[in-house]
Amino acid sequence: MAGDMYGLLWERELPVEGRGRRPGRPSGLSRERIVAEATAIADAEGLHQVSMKRIADGLDCGVMSLYRHVPGKDELVALMYDATMADAPPLPEFADWRDAMHAWAMAVRTLFRAHPWALPLATANHMMGPGEAYWLDWALGVFTRTGLDADVSLAAVLAVNGYVGGALRPELQGQDDPQWFRFMRHPAAAERFPNVQRLIDSGGIADSPVLKDSFEFGLGLVLDGLERYIETRPRPGGEP
Amino acid sequence: MAGDMYGLLWERELPVEGRGRRPGRPSGLSRERIVAEATAIADAEGLHQVSMKRIADGLDCGVMSLYRHVPGKDELVALMYDATMADAPPLPEFADWRDAMHAWAMAVRTLFRAHPWALPLATANHMMGPGEAYWLDWALGVFTRTGLDADVSLAAVLAVNGYVGGALRPELQGQDDPQWFRFMRHPAAAERFPNVQRLIDSGGIADSPVLKDSFEFGLGLVLDGLERYIETRPRPGGEP
DNA sequence: GATCGATGCGTATGAGATACGCTAATTAAG
DNA sequence: CTTAATTAGCGTATCTCATACGCATCGATC
Numbered sequence: 001m002a003g004d005m006y007g008l009l010w011e012r013e014l015p016v017e018g019r020g021r022r023p024g025r026p027s028g029l030s031r032e033r034i035v036a037e038a039t040a041i042a043d044a045e046g047l048h049q050v051s052m053k054r055i056a057d058g059l060d061c062g063v064m065s066l067y068r069h070v071p072g073k074d075e076l077v078a079l080m081y082d083a084t085m086a087d088a089p090p091l092p093e094f095a096d097w098r099d100a101m102h103a104w105a106m107a108v109r110t111l112f113r114a115h116p117w118a119l120p121l122a123t124a125n126h127m128m129g130p131g132e133a134y135w136l137d138w139a140l141g142v143f144t145r146t147g148l149d150a151d152v153s154l155a156a157v158l159a160v161n162g163y164v165g166g167a168l169r170p171e172l173q174g175q176d177d178p179q180w181f182r183f184m185r186h187p188a189a190a191e192r193f194p195n196v197q198r199l200i201d202s203g204g205i206a207d208s209p210v211l212k213d214s215f216e217f218g219l220g221l222v223l224d225g226l227e228r229y230i231e232t233r234p235r236p237g238g239e240p
Numbered sequence: 241m242a243g244d245m246y247g248l249l250w251e252r253e254l255p256v257e258g259r260g261r262r263p264g265r266p267s268g269l270s271r272e273r274i275v276a277e278a279t280a281i282a283d284a285e286g287l288h289q290v291s292m293k294r295i296a297d298g299l300d301c302g303v304m305s306l307y308r309h310v311p312g313k314d315e316l317v318a319l320m321y322d323a324t325m326a327d328a329p330p331l332p333e334f335a336d337w338r339d340a341m342h343a344w345a346m347a348v349r350t351l352f353r354a355h356p357w358a359l360p361l362a363t364a365n366h367m368m369g370p371g372e373a374y375w376l377d378w379a380l381g382v383f384t385r386t387g388l389d390a391d392v393s394l395a396a397v398l399a400v401n402g403y404v405g406g407a408l409r410p411e412l413q414g415q416d417d418p419q420w421f422r423f424m425r426h427p428a429a430a431e432r433f434p435n436v437q438r439l440i441d442s443g444g445i446a447d448s449p450v451l452k453d454s455f456e457f458g459l460g461l462v463l464d465g466l467e468r469y470i471e472t473r474p475r476p477g478g479e480p
Numbered sequence: 481g482a483t484c485g486a487t488g489c490g491t492a493t494g495a496g497a498t499a500c501g502c503t504a505a506t507t508a509a510g
Numbered sequence: 511c512t513t514a515a516t517t518a519g520c521g522t523a524t525c526t527c528a529t530a531c532g533c534a535t536c537g538a539t540c
Contacts, residue, residue: 006422013428024486025536051527062489064529069487073528120360123409128423133433140435150439151448158407159458165409166402169363182246183368188253193373195380199390208391218399224468225461264517265505291496302520304498309518313497481540488535496527504519510512 008075009082009129029061031069035079039115042080047117050077078129081121085111086131091138097230098223100142105164105219108135112168119168135161146230156226163222167215248315249322249369269301271309275319279355282320287357290317318369321361325351326371331378337470338463340382345404345459348375352408362405375401386470396466403462407455 037058041050052073056063070076088111094100112119128136136157143153183189190197199205210217277298281290292313296303310316328351334340352359368376376397383393423429430437439445450457 010423010426010429013426013432022486023484023538025488026538027487029487052529053527056489063527064490064531065488067529068489120363123360123363123405130423130429130432133423133429133436137433137435140439144435144438149444150442151444151451153435154439154445155448155450155454155457156461158454159403159461162406162409162458163399163403163462165363165406166404167398167406169402169405183250183370183373186250186253189250189370189373192253192370193377195377195384195393196373198384199380199394202390204389204391205394208395210395211391214395214398217395218402218462221396221399221465221469222403222458222462223465225464228464228468229461262517263507263515265519267518269518292498293496296520303496304500304521305519307498308520483540484538486536486538488533490533491531493530494528497525499524500522502519502521505517507514507516509514 005075005078005127008071008078009127013130027068029059029065029069031079032083033059034066034069034076035083038076039080039084042117043115047077047121077121078126081118081126082129082131084115084118084131085129086134087111094142097142097146098227101139101160101223101226102219104135104139104142105160108161108164109168109171109215113171119165122165148230148233152233156229159226160219160222163218167218171215245315245318245367248311248318249367253370267308269299269305269309271319272323273299274306274309274316275323278316279320279324282357283355287317287361317361318366321358321366322369322371324355324358324371325369326374327351334382337382337386338467341379341400341463341466342459344375344379344382345400348401348404349408349411349455353411359405359408388470388473392473396469399466400459400462403458407458411455 034055037055038050041054041058052063052066056066059066066076070079088107091100091103091107094103112122139157139160140150140153143156144150148156184193184196184200205211274295278290278295281294281298292303292306296306299306306316310319328347331340331343331347334343352362379397379400380390380393383396384390388396424433424436424440445451
């Protein structure tokens, strides 16, 4: 179904030169406006509510006009995703890799919290666009500067990124439905899941400081692991 | 759209008693058969190919017959997800928490590798069913037995689970399209993403042992972080 | 002002989910 | 053995969507 996502996401990177004015009706619509409208709908009401009709209504145009600017809906969603990833202020420089990756993770989190519909898309198979590549490149630079090899740097980025993507899941759910444990009300659940039962009985779920910041708690664990790796990794020249 | 997912996923936990034989036409179809057929289609061709018609054809029945056993498609997908999570051999006992969580993570990975369509669903907002609750409870038990408080145990599980879910993403993608870095062929990409460029130039991506097992590498980092936490955490009674 | 090339978009098509209501198959009651 | 009760199977009709096709329109260029 997805034809040339690569061309779709990257073709505009080079500004087309040498065409000052072309013949033909000037376009009131644009790919950017369509993507923006679709994203606004998704942000407000979920990806489920994004339909070509709904977008057209929002832009006050005919449905089929959209197809002059976007190949199809799948491609539009891919564009929405990458545009969303690009929609964040650039990160500053950091002296310390750990501060840098902490900031990186928090920035990514902010992004996904603002656009909850994007997280499942991140998990689905997709082509990387410029918006997403920015984050990868930035994080790669952080680890490369600590002296890690390129492949290990990538593995480190994948680890942090993996944690962030996964840990966001319950967080985004929590915003809509704080009752992750509603199922424990079921009479059969208590005996089948004694540890969950114990957790609920302990009472302190709601106001546990660790759980309140479980994202940063887990992030800290990952960074701790990386710190240990970086400190103890075999170095080419041995100890100075 | 999702009505009573809670009842849907949990109602069958208690076997209904006291009804030996009921009147009415006996059912050839069953919820289980429908879920199994739908899962088989999704495993083979992706969730996109699962339609009520396709399922009905596979089961050699009419489309509307399915609705006698499943409230609707969204609910069917929820059932598929939870049934998939329940479709794994139970984990053995482990003496060491680290061995246990390593096995846990690898088991979850095996599950998602067998059913790639399930991972985006895990990321989407959903109600926990008995299949998923099993994994949560098991992991919670592991940490609780190390003496961690219930809330911290949950945070630890969320951290490992987060890592696993997130790290699986590129892995599942890699199976279908090993060219995660195809975008770097773009002329504009090299200068905009120098660190990715350097990574590619380093050449050793394909046969880097770290990247080959990047899942376990990252998992090790998370467990290292947890180990350090467990060893240095403040204990109620002080040092023995 | 005629032509060209792109945009805007109405209409038609086909897929997919599902509400409704009828039919069929059993069991239980008379 | 009827007959009523109850539940499964499912054809048809509808509604929502994505999208192919082709015509109309608009400006720039010649």
